[in-house]
Structures are given as structure tokens and as C-alpha cells.
Amino acid sequence: xxxxxxxxxxxxxxxxxxxxxxxxxxxxxxxxxxxxxxxxxxxxxxxxxxxxxxxxxxxxxxxxxxxxxxxxx
Amino acid sequence: xxxxxxxxxxxxxxxxxxxxxxxxxxxxxxxxxxxxxxxxxxxxxxxxxxxxxxxxxxxxxxxxxxxxxxxxxxxxxxxxxxxxxxxxxxxxxxxxxxxxxxxxxxxxxxxxxxxxxxxxxxxxxxxxxxxxxxxxxxxxxxxxxxxxxxxxxxxxxxxxxxxxxxxxxxxxxxxxxxxxxxxx
Numbered sequence: 600x601x602x603x604x605x606x607x608x609x610x611x612x613x614x615x616x617x618x619x620x621x622x623x624x625x626x627x628x629x630x631x632x633x634x635x636x637x638x639x640x641x642x643x644x645x646x647x648x649x650x651x652x653x654x655x656x657x658x659x660x661x662x663x664x665x666x667x668x669x670x671x672x
Numbered sequence: 673x674x675x676x677x678x679x680x681x682x683x684x685x686x687x688x689x690x691x692x693x694x695x696x697x698x699x700x701x702x703x704x705x706x707x708x709x710x711x712x713x714x715x716x717x718x719x720x721x722x723x724x725x726x727x728x729x730x731x732x733x734x735x736x737x738x739x740x741x742x743x744x745x746x747x748x749x750x751x752x753x754x755x756x757x758x759x760x761x762x763x764x765x766x767x768x769x770x771x772x773x774x775x776x777x778x779x780x781x782x783x784x785x786x787x788x789x790x791x792x793x794x795x796x797x798x799x800x801x802x803x804x805x806x807x808x809x810x811x812x813x814x815x816x817x818x819x820x821x822x823x824x825x826x827x828x829x830x831x832x833x834x835x836x837x838x839x840x841x842x843x844x845x846x847x848x849x850x851x852x853x854x855x856x
Binding site for chain 1: 692693738747750754768781789
């Protein structure tokens with residue numbers, strides 16, 4: 600009963616929302632990174648490494664935000 | 673071989689003899705032209721991002737009294753990250769939506785960061801007609817437009833959308849076709 604009331608409290612709902620949305624961003628950024636790493640095989644330019652690196656950083660940040668939602672909220 | 677001076681303009685939107693290669697490029701194949709949308713087409717995205725940045729700041733401070741400090745910081749970081757991801761997706765879409773013209777073929781790379789990637793190729797000998805379409809106020813002022821490359825038979829027609837200086841780009845493609853002895 601206490602767990603249920605915690606879940607439906609403002610803090611509980613905030614945490615669930617943060618976990619759900621940050622998970623969505625993990626999926627989106629991984630999808631973007633997969634597409635970028637595929638397309639750089641089709642079009643090879645000197646700037647490709649820049650786009651790939653930023654994509655990796657965005658995946659890392661989104662995973663970090665997902666984990667933070669579990670730990671600190 | 674067609675004599676052209678290597679040149680890059682408008683953030684690599686129109687490049688003559690660019691430093692670019694592609695998948696399955698033949699040994700005797702040379703990239704002559706690469707085309708992307710005019711950078712001015714990114715202005716609406718940039719404005720959206722600026723509005724989003726301001727809106728997040730405003731809403732953040734509006735809801736600040738209802739949130740704990742950790743929740744507030746998390747929310748701000750999350751939404752700023754989300755708006756940066758939006759900006760980044762648009763930039764990646766712009767950069768990888770590229771048209772490549774070589775001395776043998778035309779390659780159109782259609783790319784979306786989230787959903788799809790499509791690479792279509794048309795041999796120069798199959799090209800029948802090249803049409804330029806410049807319409808709209810911004811297109812006339814900043815000189816960008818669409819190039820439609822029509823091919824023979826049931827082959828897919830190639831389109832380069834909102835490319836800068838379309839008449840020059842079309843002229844170069846026609847020169848390549850003449851040089852290669854196509855039916856242009």
C-alpha cells in the first residue's frame with residue numbers, strides 16, 4: 600500500500616516520467632547513431648568522423664540521463 | 673576530362689570537385705559535383721531551437737516552486753538536451769542528404785536520421801532532360817531551387833531539392849553530359 604502511494608505521489612510520477620522519456624531518447628539517439636554509421640559508408644567525406652563522434656556523445660549523454668533518472672530522482 | 677577548378681561554397685552546399693568518395697566508386701570514376709540544400713533552409717530549424725531554448729528557460733522557472741532542486745536541474749538538462757538533439761537531427765539530415773554527380777553517374781542520397789536511408793543511382797547515359805525550378809520569395813533572393821533530372825523509361829527520376837545556384841549546377845551537369853557524348 601505504501602509502495603503504491605509512493606508510486607502515485609508527485610515524486611514517484613516524476614521519476615516514472617523521467618525514466619520513460621529518457622528511455623525514449625536512448626532509443627532515438629541509438630537509432631540516429633546506427634543510421635549515421637551506415638550512411639558514412641555510402642558517402643565518405645573528411646567530416647564524417649565529426650558527425651560520428653557527436654552521435655556517440657549524444658548516445659552516451661542519453662544513457663547517462665536514463666541512469667540518472669533511476670539513481671538521483 | 674572536363675576542366676573545372678575545385679571550389680566549395682555555402683558551407684559545402686555546392687562543391688565542385690569535392691574531397692568526397694562514395695560506396696562502390698569505380699577506379700576511373702571522378703566526383704565532379706556535390707549538392708546539398710542551401711544553408712538558408714536551416715534557418716527555420718535554428719529559429720525553432722532558439723524559441724525552444726527560451727521557452728524551456730521560461731517554463732523551468734515557472735514550475736521551479738513545485739519542484740525540488742534535483743528535479744529542476746534534471747528537467748532543465750533533459751529538455752536542453754532534447755532541443756539540442758532536435759537541432760542535431762536536422763543538421764545530420766541536411767549534411768547527409770547529398771546529390772553526387774560523377775563522370776559516369778548521378779547518385780542521390782536521401783537520409784533521415786531516424787527512419788530511412790535511400791541511395792539511388794542513375795547512369796549519365798540514361799538522362800533525358802534536366803529541369804530547374806526556382807519558386808518563392810526566399811528562393812529568388814538567395815538563389816536556390818530544385819533540379820529535376822529525368823531519365824529514360826521506368827528508371828526513377830532524380831531530384832536535388834533547394835540546392836544553391838541551380839542554374840550553375842545544371843549547367844555543369846549538362847557540360848558533363850555533352851563531354852560524355854550523351855543525348856543531351
